[in-house]
Amino acid sequence: MKPSVRFCDVTAGMQLDGFKQDVSQEYIDRYALGSLDLNPIHIDPEWSSRAQTFGRPKTVLHGMATMSLMASVVTRAWGPTTQITRMKSKFTKPVWVEQTLSFKGVVKELHYLNPGHNFVVINVQATDSENDLVGLCDIDVRLPG
Amino acid sequence: MKGIERISHLFETQKQLAFDRDFLSDWELYETWDEVEMGRAYNAPNDYVVREEDLVYYNRALGETDPLLIDPQYAAQYSPTGHVIAHPCFLVAVVFHCLGPKGHGTWLRTPAARNPFQEIELHEPIFVGERITLTFTPVDRFIRRGKHYITNLNEFRGSANTLKARWWATLILPPTREEISRYVNA
Numbered sequence: 001m002k003p004s005v006r007f008c009d010v011t012a013g014m015q016l017d018g019f020k021q022d023v024s025q026e027y028i029d030r031y032a033l034g035s036l037d038l039n040p041i042h043i044d045p046e047w048s049s050r051a052q053t054f055g056r057p058k059t060v061l062h063g064m065a066t067m068s069l070m071a072s073v074v075t076r077a078w079g080p081t082t083q084i085t086r087m088k089s090k091f092t093k094p095v096w097v098e099q100t101l102s103f104k105g106v107v108k109e110l111h112y113l114n115p116g117h118n119f120v121v122i123n124v125q126a127t128d129s130e131n132d133l134v135g136l137c138d139i140d141v142r143l144p145g
Numbered sequence: 146m147k148g149i150e151r152i153s154h155l156f157e158t159q160k161q162l163a164f165d166r167d168f169l170s171d172w173e174l175y176e177t178w179d180e181v182e183m184g185r186a187y188n189a190p191n192d193y194v195v196r197e198e199d200l201v202y203y204n205r206a207l208g209e210t211d212p213l214l215i216d217p218q219y220a221a222q223y224s225p226t227g228h229v230i231a232h233p234c235f236l237v238a239v240v241f242h243c244l245g246p247k248g249h250g251t252w253l254r255t256p257a258a259r260n261p262f263q264e265i266e267l268h269e270p271i272f273v274g275e276r277i278t279l280t281f282t283p284v285d286r287f288i289r290r291g292k293h294y295i296t297n298l299n300e301f302r303g304s305a306n307t308l309k310a311r312w313w314a315t316l317i318l319p320p321t322r323e324e325i326s327r328y329v330n331a
């Protein structure tokens with residue numbers, strides 16, 4: 001599998017194309033099925049309304065969906081076979097249903113090891129409709145060249 | 146209508162149809178924060194045989210549009226593996242399938258659990274046709290600012306016992322069964 005970007009093509013501060021994702025209840029439902037995480041906080045609006053686990057009477061998107069979309073910033077920009085070797089994420093605010101998430105990524109570090117092992121660290125941030133940070137992720141990507 | 150009934154029309158894959166899907170029905174059998182034995186490694190009760198439909202569903206659910214991720218016919222011709230490519234976070238589906246609804250590690254299914262942070266190392270991609278096994282070890286349990294955190298180290302191995310990935314999976318849990326019941330019975 002060869003990524004479309006080479007190590008020598010990348011510079012610190014380089015931006016990766018971001019994207020937006022509307023978080024409808026159907027979007028949450030489908031991710032729940034894809035991940036098999038069928039926790040009622042995600043798929044049961046009535047229960048979520050009563051339990052108010054996160055302080056609002058709404059369902060929330062899976063943290064792992066947010067993390068997946070943060071990884072997708074890299075794979076959509078550089079191709080689905082891009083070799084991600086590590087992801088370290090933190091979630092800073094719940095993503096309630098009917099939010100729109102915005103994702104953006106920037107190359108934070110370049111690690112010069114040797115050909116075949118050089119890698120970059122990309123910092124990806126996700127913000128919600130209120131422009132609050134909901135998640136961030138450092139993603140290590142091994143690149144040829 | 147309960148959430149699980151509301152989305153029943155969305156079940157498509159073999160694993161989804163066979164999955165023990167109601168997280169509220171057996172919650173009293175889930176391990177709680179105060180019950181977990183730290184440092185002991187467990188083999189998950191189920192293996193995960195990767196089917197192309199599993200990868201396609203996950204990728205489509207995220208909103209991916211690259212044909213290498215969602216189109217088996219295109220992937221058969223152009224993918225380096227001959228199949229659709231697994232998303233780097235597909236491991237989450239492997240974990241929920243492998244753990245099942247009873248026994249050790251079921252705190253992952255706790256209603257009202259929160260996801261604070263995660264760390265995943267990917268050693269090898271996941272391929273269609275592989276049998277993935279999961280070993281998990283509770284490696285940390287702590288209280289920070291009044292919240293109860295717990296971390297499993299999940300290790301995923303492929304058909305030749307090769308290490309595919311390691312995932313330090315952390316959740317914040319209601320600390321006791323009594324506390325969980327308050328949410329369940331809300």
